[in-house]
Amino acid sequence: MAKINEVKSMVKAGKTKLVPGLVQEALDEGSAAKDILQGMVDSMSVVGDKFSTGEIFVPEMLMAAKAMAKGVDVLKPLMAGDSSNSLGTCIIGTVAGDLHDIGKNLVSMMIESAGFTMVDLGVDVPAKRWIEAIKENQNVTLVACSGLLTTTMPALKEAVQTIKGSSLTGFKVIVGGAPVTQEYAVEIGADGFAPDAGSAAVKAVELVKSL
CATH class of the missing domain: 1.10.1240.10 (Methionine synthase domain)
Structure with a gap:
């Protein structure tokens, strides 16, 4: 120890x-x-x-x-060689209408450092693109949606509800961004919320271990 x-x-x-x-x-x-x-x-x-x-x-x-x-x-x-220790793949991106990526990139680095394989969809990601990415990648255990503008909160909601409403399973959805709160995350049906990059990595591990 x-x-x-x-x-x-x-x-x-x-x-x-x-x-x-x-x-x-x-x-x-x-x-x-x-x-x-x-x-x-x-x-x-x-x-x-x-x-x-x-x-x-x-x-x-x-x-x-x-x-x-x-x-x-x-x-x-x-x-x-030990799937129980492998945290899987995390799909991350900034939702439609939002071009901010500094916060997303920081979160991506932190989640990757916790042991995930990262697939970064970039910015301005339409709802259907998240679904495509989950289907295209193996062992997706986490989907991380970022929204930095108050005006893109509806897009964040649409992304989460499209992902959660699909027939795809085996992963958790985490959200974050300046205007996002724990209450809003619950309201739109996300599995988790993180106020900053440091806690995002911790929450990511916590969520996936509960799968």
């Missing part, structure tokens, strides 16, 4: 060069890949909370995400 705690500390500190070696050391000591991954996810939760409260800013959060991604790279070969 001592090595996992070191991994967690170095992820929080964004030490991209140190994390892979520490992850390997933790494995050599007998720690399970899934436990190391969970430790890193927990670290990102702390990083996300600090970002939410303004204690750290985007550069620090990106460094932590990159550090975690380096650690996940070490774990991937071990988790590939």
Whole structure:
């Protein structure tokens, strides 16, 4: 466990060069890949909370995400053979009528660092495109819809309800963006909501583990 705690500390500190070696050391000591991954996810939760409260800013959060991604790279070969540890594919995009992608890109990086394979549909994604993407990709466990404008809230609602109303199953839908609230997420039928990129990664893992 001592090595996992070191991994967690170095992820929080964004030490991209140190994390892979520490992850390997933790494995050599007998720690399970899934436990190391969970430790890193927990670290990102702390990083996300600090970002939410303004204690750290985007550069620090990106460094932590990159550090975690380096650690996940070490774990991937071990988790590939164990489907219970594989988090699957996440389809992400910004809804129709919205051209903002900075927040989406940050969320994408964070969710990827948690161990997902990302498929980014970009911006201005029409409702039917989400359905096509789910059909085109294997093992889709999460669909992440982003909306940054108040005026595109109806498009977010349409996207979520189109996805949830389809005959497709086996995944959860998470939403986020500046004007989105937990209440609105519930109202439109989303499975989850995250107020920022840090908590999006944590929520993504939580949702998929409940499948």
